[in-house]
Structures are given as structure tokens and as C-alpha cells.
Amino acid sequence: MVTLKINGTEAVVAEGATVLEAARNAGIYIPSLCQHPKLTPFGGCRLCLVEIKGLPRPVTSCTTPVSEGMEVVTTSPTIERLRKTVLELILSDHPNDCMVCEQAGTCTLQELAYEYGIRENRFEGERRIYAKKDGNPFIERELEKCIMCGRCVKICDEVQGVEAIEFGYRGFDTKICTSFEDDLDCEFCGQCVSVCPTGALTGKLWSKQGRKMGVKEVDSTCPYCGTGCTITYHVKNNEIIRVTSNDDTPNEGLLCVKGRFAYKYVSSPDRLRTPLIKRDGLFFEAGWEEALGLIAERLQGIKAEHGPDAIAALSSARCTNEENYAFQKFIRAAVGTNNVDHCARL
Amino acid sequence: MMHNITVKVCMGTGGVAAGGGEVLDAFLNEISSEGIAASIEKRCSPGKVGCRGLCAKDVLVDVIIGNSKVTYQHVKTDMVPRIVKEHILESNPVLEWAVGEDYHNFHDRQQKVVLSDCGNIDPEDINAYAAVNGYIAARKVVTSMTPEDVISTIKMSGLRGRGGAGFPTGTKWEIAGKQDAKTKYLICNADEGDPGAFMDRSVIEGNPHAVIEGMIIGAYAIGADKGYVYIRAEYPLAVERLKKALDDARTENFLGKEIMGTSFNFDILIKLGAGAFVCGEETALIASIEGQRGMPRAKPPFPVYQGLWGKPTVINNVETLANVPYIMRNGPEWFASFGTEKSKGTKVFAITGKIKNSGLIEVPMGIPLREIIYDIGGGIEGGRQFKAVQTGGPSGGCIPADLLDTPVDFESLAKVGSIVGSGGMVVLDETDCMVNIAKFFLEFTRAESCGKCVPCRIGTKRLLEILERITKGEGKPGDIALLEEMSVDIKMASLCGLGQTAPNPVLSTIKYFRHEYEAHINEKRCPAGVCKDLLTYSVLEEFCKGCGACLRACPAGAIKGEKKKPHIIDPSVCIKCGACLDVCKFKAVKKE
Ligand SMILES: Cc1cc2nc3c(=O)[nH]c(=O)nc-3n(C[C@H](O)[C@H](O)[C@H](O)COP(=O)(O)O)c2cc1C
Ligand code: SF4
Ligand code: SF4
Numbered sequence: 001m002v003t004l005k006i007n008g009t010e011a012v013v014a015e016g017a018t019v020l021e022a023a024r025n026a027g028i029y030i031p032s033l034c035q036h037p038k039l040t041p042f043g044g045c046r047l048c049l050v051e052i053k054g055l056p057r058p059v060t061s062c063t064t065p066v067s068e069g070m071e072v073v074t075t076s077p078t079i080e081r082l083r084k085t086v087l088e089l090i091l092s093d094h095p096n097d098c099m100v101c102e103q104a105g106t107c108t109l110q111e112l113a114y115e116y117g118i119r120e121n122r123f124e125g126e127r128r129i130y131a132k133k134d135g136n137p138f139i140e141r142e143l144e145k146c147i148m149c150g151r152c153v154k155i156c157d158e159v160q161g162v163e164a165i166e167f168g169y170r171g172f173d174t175k176i177c178t179s180f181e182d183d184l185d186c187e188f189c190g191q192c193v194s195v196c197p198t199g200a201l202t203g204k205l206w207s208k209q210g211r212k213m214g215v216k217e218v219d220s221t222c223p224y225c226g227t228g229c230t231i232t233y234h235v236k237n238n239e240i241i242r243v244t245s246n247d248d249t250p251n252e253g254l255l256c257v258k259g260r261f262a263y264k265y266v267s268s269p270d271r272l273r274t275p276l277i278k279r280d281g282l283f284f285e286a287g288w289e290e291a292l293g294l295i296a297e298r299l300q301g302i303k304a305e306h307g308p309d310a311i312a313a314l315s316s317a318r319c320t321n322e323e324n325y326a327f328q329k330f331i332r333a334a335v336g337t338n339n340v341d342h343c344a345r346l
Numbered sequence: 347m348m349h350n351i352t353v354k355v356c357m358g359t360g361g362v363a364a365g366g367g368e369v370l371d372a373f374l375n376e377i378s379s380e381g382i383a384a385s386i387e388k389r390c391s392p393g394k395v396g397c398r399g400l401c402a403k404d405v406l407v408d409v410i411i412g413n414s415k416v417t418y419q420h421v422k423t424d425m426v427p428r429i430v431k432e433h434i435l436e437s438n439p440v441l442e443w444a445v446g447e448d449y450h451n452f453h454d455r456q457q458k459v460v461l462s463d464c465g466n467i468d469p470e471d472i473n474a475y476a477a478v479n480g481y482i483a484a485r486k487v488v489t490s491m492t493p494e495d496v497i498s499t500i501k502m503s504g505l506r507g508r509g510g511a512g513f514p515t516g517t518k519w520e521i522a523g524k525q526d527a528k529t530k531y532l533i534c535n536a537d538e539g540d541p542g543a544f545m546d547r548s549v550i551e552g553n554p555h556a557v558i559e560g561m562i563i564g565a566y567a568i569g570a571d572k573g574y575v576y577i578r579a580e581y582p583l584a585v586e587r588l589k590k591a592l593d594d595a596r597t598e599n600f601l602g603k604e605i606m607g608t609s610f611n612f613d614i615l616i617k618l619g620a621g622a623f624v625c626g627e628e629t630a631l632i633a634s635i636e637g638q639r640g641m642p643r644a645k646p647p648f649p650v651y652q653g654l655w656g657k658p659t660v661i662n663n664v665e666t667l668a669n670v671p672y673i674m675r676n677g678p679e680w681f682a683s684f685g686t687e688k689s690k691g692t693k694v695f696a697i698t699g700k701i702k703n704s705g706l707i708e709v710p711m712g713i714p715l716r717e718i719i720y721d722i723g724g725g726i727e728g729g730r731q732f733k734a735v736q737t738g739g740p741s742g743g744c745i746p747a748d749l750l751d752t753p754v755d756f757e758s759l760a761k762v763g764s765i766v767g768s769g770g771m772v773v774l775d776e777t778d779c780m781v782n783i784a785k786f787f788l789e790f791t792r793a794e795s796c797g798k799c800v801p802c803r804i805g806t807k808r809l810l811e812i813l814e815r816i817t818k819g820e821g822k823p824g825d826i827a828l829l830e831e832m833s834v835d836i837k838m839a840s841l842c843g844l845g846q847t848a849p850n851p852v853l854s855t856i857k858y859f860r861h862e863y864e865a866h867i868n869e870k871r872c873p874a875g876v877c878k879d880l881l882t883y884s885v886l887e888e889f890c891k892g893c894g895a896c897l898r899a900c901p902a903g904a905i906k907g908e909k910k911k912p913h914i915i916d917p918s919v920c921i922k923c924g925a926c927l928d929v930c931k932f933k934a935v936k937k938e
């Protein structure tokens with residue numbers, strides 16, 4: 001353990017922690033845009049600058065490891081001035097369209113601009129403008145809004161292991177690119193979208209569906225596979241308009257393309273809403289009582305006539321662990337056969 | 347007695363460009379031709395040498411007979427037969443082609459350590475380096491000294507890094523030496539990317555073995571078994587000579603396994619640079635060797651603790667390393683006898699700009715700027731007025747005339763708002779606009795910023811925009827204050843040395859030449875007559891003879907007038923090319 005002083009108060013943290021982690025641990029707020037707990041430190045946004053006694057210039061707390069006896073000051077007139085300058089510089093190259101931005105209300109940049117009360121900007125100047133060309137069905141990239149925090153690049157590389165995107169070009173022209181600036185063609189896990197602190201990366205399906213107002217958040221479990229990621233449905237007017245996942249879930253906020261983007265089936269008119277029973281080669285809608293009754297009757301009949309091993313059962317990877325457990329228990333104990341398997345074996 | 351005859355043809359990049367290869371061939375042909383061959387061939391060996399500094403006078407050729415040396419300048423192939431006939435055969439030097447006083451002045455005030463063998467020996471011949479005591483120091487170090495002894499010798503010499511920051515080399519080695527790690531690396535930084543700088547290139551082109559020997563000694567001191575030279579891909583001649591030198595050193599067992607019969611293993615790989623200025627920054631350089639985009643990362647951890655592939659790594663500049671064999675050979679006291687209290691030894695500078703003798707020089711630290719510019723450099727071209735000298739490239743600042751007595755060392759230049767940097771020195775005269783100079787450097791840093799951090803990526807762009815506005819006559823009151831405010835914040839908040847120093851050219855020009863900024867902003871006037879948008883060309887009626895020369899020269903048709911009557915320039919049509927000013931014989935065109 002390491003003992004240090006933050007704003008005059010003693011704090012004890014594990015060795016190897018960063019100053020930013022130590023401060024947050026102690027309940028002290030330090031703003032930042034590029035730091036993310038899942039990712040290695042970047043140090044690009046410069047908002048988490050702090051003063052450390054003995055160092056000639058402010059340093060980024062997200063990249064600086066704590067050391068015994070360190071004395072940290074997280075806010076001072078100089079530090080606040082630098083933070084404001086940095087924010088003004090970012091905003092001088094950012095479209096002022098929070099009014100229509102998907103991210104409004106959940107945008108870290110917007111929140112910081114609000115916190116620092118940035119209305120006038122000393123640094124008006126040229127802004128980046130890009131021709132949009134992504135044909136992919138899932139991810140909207142509005143690179144004018146990108147603040148180059150590098151989170152998307154890092155999560156794609158360090159967490160997803162795909163490396164679909166990288167920094168390209170230099171200086172003011174720096175931009176997050178795919179190889180050869182082709183259309184994005186990756187796993188579409190959307191991890192990058194989930195960590196983007198601005199409206200630069202959003203889901204195409206979310207467009208104009210709703211932001212915060214009138215939206216209910218419902219925690220649930222993703223029905224696509226047995227992993228059972230915890231997800232949050234954003235529901236407006238009884239329609240799912242977006243799926244997200246919180247960092248404090250067993251899946252740590254990570255989802256796959258299906259869990260994150262394939263939620264439209266829920267209200268699809270093609271979706272089955274009742275069991276169907278086939279009679280004379282045609283399906284007819286039935287009630288659950290009737291359908292389950294029919295299954296029970298047929299299972300009992302086959303078992304009586306041919307013995308339990310004439311029955312085999314296959315369950316689904318889309319069921320949860322618990323459901324699969326109950327199912328094999330039922331087949332083994334109630335039906336009386338070990339002929340039970342699971343489609344994931346295929 | 348018959349003396350040996352040596353002919354040395356300069357074949358640094360400047361020499362090669364001026365035709366050094368052809369001149370050398372001409373000497374070889376001439377000497378081997380009939381008649382001449384019989385009488386002298388065996389005693390005469392023409393050869394190539396690296397840069398000797400005064401590139402403006404290339405091709406430079408030394409003809410050395412016994413102890414007497416004559417240097418010829420601007421040598422062309424057709425001059426060779428006469429030199430061979432009169433000088434080599436008849437011992438009558440062709441004095442009208444020999445260098446003059448300024449060549450000697452250029453060299454007399456210099457103190458050569460790193461460059462002492464550059465321009466003297468054939469850089470592609472390991473035996474030539476051996477003949478000037480090359481590799482003796484490395485042999486002594488690996489066979490008879492402990493790493494601690496080597497480090498304490500370097501510490502005693504007071505050698506500080508020549509790559510820009512001036513960090514004490516011995517201390518860096520000491521920290522790396524103390525790291526308990528199986529693998530350590532030594533990297534030679536040859537990414538030299540400052541506009542106008544060619545110190546490191548000349549050292550590698552002129553004496554690559556000195557750099558290699560320095561690396562062997564450094565690697566032994568810190569316990570590294572692998573080294574890299576990270577070199578600009580835009581330096582093909584340096585790369586070629588370095589490759590050959592490494593091969594030759596391996597053949598001689600100066601590199602490889604069990605060097606010189608000891609248990610010490612060390613080899614060096616060449617890594618071509620990625621073409622970005624920022625890759626010269628040590629953490630970006632490491633990322634680049636690792637195959638990533640060259641973006642700096644925050645320090646700590648410093649590379650001596652966690653560098654290439656996470657291992658302790660020393661990064662030293664070319665010139666720093668090339669000093670090392672000379673220090674080990676001649677002793678730390680000898681080295682420390684040059685320079686000042688805190689800045690020991692010599693420094694190589696590339697002087698360019700409005701100076702008579704532009705080229706490569708090596709001077710003792712602490713020499714006043716005035717001596718460099720007037721004694722070595724021969725003063726300002728064309729008899730114009732000196733205005734400022736820019737040192738340290740895009741990270742440095744401009745030093746005005748009244749500070750010309752400032753000694754050139756790390757501390758003194760920092761005190762006047764500039765830096766020694768890697769050794770670029772651009773001399774400016776009255777025809778240079780200081781706002782425009784600041785703009786030039788900001789154009790460079792804006793384009794070369796890696797884009798990682800906000801203050802540098804967007805800040806340099808905004809600084810540049812304001813400077814552009816000012817030079818276009820669109821400056822606003824408050825612009826100077828805004829530039830200063832931003833500059834201070836960009837310096838403080840940026841991640842790496844690039845952003846932390848990028849505003850220096852702006853701050854130092856405002857500090858010493860504020861009146862030029864004010865003239866641009868308040869009076870919409872460029873005092874040096876450089877900023878096109880602020881210039882007006884007009885005809886002075888009283889001098890104009892109505893000869894029509896300007897009218898015919900103007901490509902835009904902006905000039906009207908009848909023969910023998912004063913002409914008139916229409917400012918709305920004038921494109922400010924200056925053609926009228928150039929052709930007028932009567933000084934009747936005024937530019938302001
Ligand atoms: C933007 C930037 C560019 C640099 N370029 C070079 C370079 O081209 N060559 C060099 O030796 N050092 C360069 N440096 C300095 C290196 O980071 C490092 O300090 C140096 O190589 C250390 O060697 P030294 O101790 O021998 O000076 C650069 C630094 C910055 C911030
Ligand atoms: S969607 Fe997933 S794979 Fe594609 S770029 Fe984003 S993080 Fe990488
Ligand atoms: S797209 Fe978003 S996450 Fe990626 S660098 Fe830009 S702002 Fe950061």
C-alpha cells in the first residue's frame with residue numbers, strides 16, 4: 001500500500017494505482033475525457049492534469065503512478081485555467097449541434113462544457129469537415145464530433161482484439177480511420193460506440209428514436225445466448241429504441257453485435273406470439289395449455305409404446321443455464337432418457 | 347625524398363550533389379593515365395571523405411603532399427588535369443583555385459571533437475578509421491574496464507545529451523546500468539527532423555564508425571546486448587554508409603558474439619524512420635520500433651526504466667554517442683577542458699540562412715553567438731543588417747542583435763528564451779519578417795503534431811491561424827495577448843516536447859519584436875516588406891522617367907502610363923510580384 005496526500009488529505013491506495021484512481025477512490029473529482037477503467041491510460045485529453053510537488057509542470061493524473069509521500073493538488077487556479085483552455089480548444093473544433101445530437105444528455109463533453117460554463121470561445125477557427133461514406137448498417141460515425149480520445153481504438157484493440165480502427169494522419173488532420181479508409185467492416189460489437197464520450201459514434205438504429213426524455217430504462221438479460229449478458233433496454237412508447245449495458249454487470253458492459261443491435265425482432269410483426277400446432281400439414285395458432293398438453297400426451301404415448309430411449313431432446317443455446325439445467329433434468333428424471341443434447345455442440 | 351601524395355574529395359551529401367563522384371573519377375582516371383601513372387601512381391591515393399563543413403564551396407578537394415596541404419574549392423572535372431599536372435607532378439599548386447581567407451576563418455575558430463575525423467578519412471573504409479586510433483577505446487573498454495569505470499569517466503567528462511534536452515549522459519547510463527533486467531537496449535536516435543538541421547547526417551556520413559564505437563561503449567556500460575539506430579529513411583547515403591560500417595565492424599568482431607575475445611555480446615540493427623518529426627521524440631521512437639504509430643506516451647515511466655518492449659532502454663543522440671570514443675581515448679579532463687562550467691565540450695551546429703559561410707561547424711560550448719556569426723560565418727550576406735538568429739529549430743526561439751554576446755550553452759540560451767536544441771541555427775536579416783518566421787515554424791509543428799493531445803493538435807492550428815490572419819493584415823487588437831495566453835497554456839498542458847516547445851518561436855518573436863507584430867496589426871504594415879498582403883507598390887513620380895520597363899514587366903497589366911510621363915500602378919490589379927521593382931533602373935518603384 002502507498003500513502004499519499006491529495007489536496008492535503010491522506011489517502012492510502014494499492015501500489016501501481018494511478019493518481020487519478022487514488023483521487024476517485026478518495027471521492028475527489030477530476031475531470032477527464034479519454035481515461036476509461038477498462039483501458040490502458042492514454043493521456044491525450046489533458047483534462048486530468050494535476051500538480052505534484054517537486055515536478056516542474058502539471059502532469060496527467062491518469063498516467064502517473066502513485067508513490068509514497070507524493071503530494072497532489074487536483075485543483076488550483078492554474079489547473080482550472082488549463083482545463084478551461086483545453087475544453088475551449090476542443091469546442092472550437094466541434095459542431096455546436098447538441099440540439100440534434102444523439103448523445104445529448106449522456107455526452108461527457110457536453111457535461112464538461114456545462115460545468116465550465118463555456119459559452120464564448122476565444123479560439124474560433126477552422127473546423128474539420130468530412131464526407132460521410134459509411135455503408136455499414138450499425139455504426140454511425142460523425143468524425144467531426146470526434147475529440148481523439150482514443151477510447152474506441154483502444155477498446156477495439158485491447159478488449160475486443162480486432163484492431164479495426166486506428167489513428168490516421170497527423171496534426172489537426174488526425175482522424176480515426178479504418179485501413180485505407182474503407183467502410184467500417186468489422187465485428188460490429190459496438191464496444192467502440194459504448195465508450196465514445198461524444199456523439200462521434202452512435203448506433204444507426206438509434207437515430208431520432210429518442211434520447212433521455214420519456215425514455216424508460218429496463219434492465220434485462222440478453223436472450224440471444226447462454227452467456228446471458230445483462231443489458232438495459234431503453235424503452236419509449238412501449239418500443240425498444242436502444243440497448244446498452246452497464247459497466248458494473250457480469251459482462252462488464254461488453255456485448256456482441258446481436259445483443260447490442262439486433263433488438264428489433266421484439267416488436268417485429270413476423271414474430272411468433274403463440275404456439276403453433278400442425279394439423280394436416282398446416283400450422284394453427286394454439287394456446288399454451290393446449291400445446292403443452294399435446295406435448296405431454298405424445299411424450300407419454302411414445303414412452304409407453306417404445307420405451308423412454310425412443311425419445312431424444314435438443315435444447316437451445318439461446319436458453320439460459322438455468323433453463324438448460326431444468327430441461328435436461330426434465331428429460332432425464334421425468335422422461336427417463338439420457339438422450340439429451342444442446343445445439344451449441346454442433 | 348619522394349613524398350606520399352593524398353587527394354581527398356569531399357563526398358558528403360553536399361559534395362556528392364556538387365559532383366564529387368565525377369571529380370574523384372577524374373582524379374583516378376588522370377592519375378592512372380599513361381605517363382603520369384609511371385611516375386607517381388603508387389604514391390598517390392585519391393579517396394573520398396565526408397562533409398568538412400563549408401558546403402557552399404563544394405566540391406572541396408585537398409591535395410596533400412608530405413606535410414603540405416592545399417585545399418581547392420568549387421572543383422569541376424575539367425579542372426582536374428591542370429591540378430594533377432601543375433600541383434601533383436610539378437609541385438606548383440594552382441593557387442588561383444585554392445580556398446581563400448574566409449575558408450580559413452571558417453575553420454580557425456572551430457574546435458573539432460566529433461567532427462575531427464569527418465572530412466579527413468574515407469567513411470567507407472574501416473581501416474581508415476582504425477588508422478586514426480578508431481576502436482582503440484572500445485577495445486580498452488571491453489577488455490579492461492568495468493561498466494562502472496566507463497560510466498564514471500563519462501560522468502566526469504560532463505557530457506550532456508546533444509539531442510535537445512541536454513540530459514547528463516553519464517547519469518542516464520548509470521540509471522540504466524542499475525536496472526536489474528536480463529534484456530536492455532541502447533538506441534541511437536538519428537531521426538534528425540528539424541528543418542535545416544544536418545548535423546547528425548553529416549556525422550554518420552562522414553564517420554559512421556565513431557557512432558558505432560560510441561554505441562559499443564555505451565552498451566557495455568549499461569549492459570545492453572542489442573542496439574538500434576533509428577535513422578531517417580530520407581538519408582539514403584547515411585544509411586548506406588552505416589550499413590557498410592556495421593558489416594565491416596561485424597567482420598572485425600567489433601560487433602556480434604564475444605566481441606574482441608571477451609564474453610560481451612552486442613549487435614546493432616538499423617530501423618528506418620517512419621517519416622515523422624515526432625518519431626524523434628524518444629517514446630514515439632520506441633513505439634515506432636515496436637511497429638506502432640509514432641505517438642509519444644506520458645513519462646514517467648522513463649525509457650531507462652521501461653522502454654523498448656518494456657525493457658530498460660537508453661536513447662542517445664548521434665552526436666552524443668560520437669563524442670564517446672574521443673572522450674574515452676583522450677580522457678574526461680581533456681573533453682571537460684572545452685566549454686563552460688555546466689556545458690562541457692563542443693557542439694555541432696548547422697548554420698544557414700542569410701549568412702555568408704553557411705555550413706556545418708563545431709565550436710566549444712560557451713562561444714558567443716557573435717563569433718559564430720561574424721568570425722566563422724563571415725557575417726551577413728550582401729552587406730545587409732543582421733536581425734536575429736533562430737536557434738533550436740521549431741522548439742527554439744529568435745535571439746535579437748543586442749543579445750549577440752550571449753554565450754552558446756544550454757543555460758545561457760534558455761535564459762534568453764531559446765534553446766541549444768539539436769543544433770540548427772538560422773540567421774535572419776532585415777529582409778526577414780519575424781511574424782512570418784514564427785508562422786513558418788508553426789506551419790511545421792501544426793503539420794507534425796502527432797494529434798494525440800488537444801493543446802498541441804488544436805492549439806498549434808489556432809496559433810497558426812492567428813499568425814496567418816496577422817500576416818494578411820486581418821490582425822485584431824488583442825491578438826498579441828491571445829497568442830501569448832494560448833502559448834503559455836499549450837506549453838504547460840501538452841504531453842510531449844513537441845507541444846511543450848511549439849509556441850517558443852511565437853513567444854520569443856513577440857518578446858523581442860513586438861513592434862513588428864504591432865505594425866502588422868495596427869498599421870497593416872510589414873516592416874520587413876515580406877508579407878505580400880500588406881505590401882503596396884507605387885511609382886515615385888519625381889524619379890519615374892516613363893521608360894515603360896515596368897509596364898512591360900508587369901504580368902498582371904497593373905501599370906499604366908504614357909511614354910516619358912510618370913507611370914501609375916493600380917493597386918487593385920497589382921499581384922505584388924515585385925517585377926516592376928526589379929526592372930526599374932531609376933529606383934522609382936516604392937515597396938512599402
Ligand atoms: C518532437 C521531438 C523531436 C525530437 N527529435 C530528435 C531527433 O531527431 N534526434 C535526437 O537525437 N533527439 C530528438 N529528440 C530528443 C529525444 O526525445 C531524446 O531526448 C534524445 O534523443 C536523447 O538523447 P541525448 O540524451 O543523447 O540527447 C526529439 C524530441 C522531441 C520532443
Ligand atoms: S464495433 Fe467492435 S470490432 Fe468494430 S470497430 Fe467497434 S470495437 Fe472494433
Ligand atoms: S470516435 Fe469517440 S471514442 Fe473514438 S476517439 Fe473519437 S471521441 Fe474518442
Ligand code: SF4
Pocket residue numbers: 624641642794795796797798799800802803840841842843844845846
Ligand atoms: S504534444 Fe503534440 S506531438 Fe506531443 S503528444 Fe501531444 S499532440 Fe502529440
